[in-house]
Amino acid sequence: MTDATTPRPHPASPAAPVRRSLLIEDARTKRRNAAERRFRAYGVVAIGLAIAALVFLLFTIFRDGSSAFFQTYARIPVAIEAQVVDPAGNRDPAEMQKVLTMGYGKLLDNALAAYVEENGIQIEGLSERDLSTFFSAQGRADLRNAVLADPALVGTVIEAPVMTSSRVDGMFKGRVSRDSAARDAKTSVAQYELAMAMEKQGDLQTRFNWDFVTSTDSSDNRPEAAGLGVAILGSLYMMLIVLVLSLPIGVAASIYLEEFAPKNRLTDAIEVNISNLAAVPSIVFGILGLAVFVNFVGLPRSAPIVGGLVLTLLTLPTIIISTRAALKAVPPSIRDAALGVGASRMQTMFHHVLPLAMPGILTGTILGLAHALGETAPLLLIGMVAFVTTYPSAPPEGFLDPASALPVQVYNWTQRADPAFFERASGAIIVLLAFLLAMNLLAIYLRRKFERRW
Amino acid sequence: MDDVRLAERAVDTDARDIKFQCRDVQVWYGEKHAIKDVSVDLLDKTVTAFIGPSGCGKSTFLRCLNRMNDTIGIARVEGQMLLDGENIYDRRVDPVQLRARVGMVFQKPNPFPKSIYDNVAYGPRIHGLARNRAELDEIVEKALRGAALWNEVKDRLHETGTGLSGGQQQRLCIARAVATAPEVLLMDEPCSALDPIATAQVEELIDELRATFSVVIVTHSMQQAARVSQKTAFFHLGNLVEYGDTDDIFTRPRDPRTESYISGRIG
Ligand SMILES: Nc1ncnc2c1ncn2[C@@H]1O[C@H](COP(=O)(O)OP(=O)(O)OP(=O)(O)O)[C@@H](O)[C@H]1O
């Protein structure tokens, strides 16, 4: 054989190839490498843009929202005047109930006036109104509650922290400046100076505000008292319902479809429709929930049970898709092995396949839950926007009580006029992000924990 | 192949019982006719080798013997396969019960991602073969000894089975199959992922297993077929071309196709 020894030219090329040095890139290699470098640059730019957007988003949210976790309180002596809070003079709580919050406002006004006088604070144009709008309406309510709870306080002078109004609070958070106070109908330069003077004396303090996380929503005239308690509880209840319903239903459906269902037109159609459901706009699920659960079944509006059911419908496709992917990813050799020693299909499934698919299933479920936690549109439709100032009771009755939800609360607060609500909306986003982050970390942890090699 | 082994195998095989009696077996994968009119008698306490070019249907036929093909939706089996005189494709037969009697070892070692002990104990557990822990321990030890693995793993029974070497894993799979006390053991190219030393161990093992079971082994290695089997079946394009004593097949093939295959001309 002669052609085994001589170098054979490529059949298509006219001449024998010239041998080139490996140390020099030829034109083709150069072009190829340039394309590769270009492609890598695109990737880096894309990632860079994504990170920049994320950083910007987080930065603005934290800038606007972190102040929601702090609140300014005044600590001045307040005389609980008997003739104001207990006109009947018999310390009977039933009688004292008749004095409304407004009455306690007078106590605070008097206390502040006395404080100004005592400390020799001289401010030009300090009016009665500046004094009466200094404290939050919540401050009066708190005072009233304290006195009603302990009638012995009547006639004494107490020095409890009193919540200031949102404008005064804003002066210490950069929301209200001397200039803006001059233009603002709800405050004045005199009030601004009073607040500054009190702060210098150390009688105004801005401290961490747990109430933001725990207390209920509040009306437009006391934004400084609004909290996330009801929304967090509502979201929590809904997540419970979603988890309890969608995990077993989703996993059972996936196992059936993946392992037992005959492959025919019907199951093909079901499969396609599950994928389609995952892409249906969430507001459609809201309309469905309104029609079915509220109007047809007659469940109460704004109840976590309705929200939970709607969100269950919303998460089911996600869970089914990820569970089926996880089941598919289990190597067929494991099924063969189990069937080969005489395990039934159920035993194969529950002893071998499911445990191996567990990390994938859990990850999918938690990500589905996280998705549901941030879902807003369907909840708006079933009336979870309602203004709720009482906590839902403990489950299971609580599932029927009106409640709010975190993302809806964010939406709600951004719709309100007072800038304090806007600050709170950003604060609520921080809480929501914290929950989402926790859930994602949990997903990662579970995946690591259950991960097994084969 | 050494002469001693050949001579040893020259025992009279015809006197043995028939374990599997297959008559006119047809297998379709959808439209594809994968097994055509195969009739064969597989003997008890005998190693039968299936040989033939790739795609000729060896695995298909083997998987029919314990109805593993049921898991393939498009597979359709016709004809009779009698295990001890009972048709395994009878409507009343539960394939799960059948597979407890006809065990299987696969081409790729596939231990469960569990401990060595649990791998072997799984079959006995689900079939209720042991009444208590001590009995189970005994079954596991016996199976591992039977698979020539006991000495290597006796101190690490609770380590994971996937951490063993390939050859050890395959022997673990054999132990797992043996532990359910099957009557027939099907092996689909059990040594294709193993090195020569592990292969030799498994082959030795197969030879020992023959004392208790009927063994059916698919192999691509003529030498292996010659070394371990007493009966050989040659498949070609879905047909059973020739079936007979291993010695005869390898020394005096009757069909020209068999001859070309074993001399390496078709494959
Ligand atoms: N699951 C399946 N679906 C469709 N066709 C299949 C399937 N399994 C096998 N076949 C076809 O059936 C024929 C026989 O396949 P089989 O796996 O039995 O061959 P084999 O003899 O074991 O080959 P090899 O030696 O390569 O393992 C082949 O033509 C193959 O394409």
Ligand SMILES: [Mg+2]
């Ligand atoms: Mg095969």
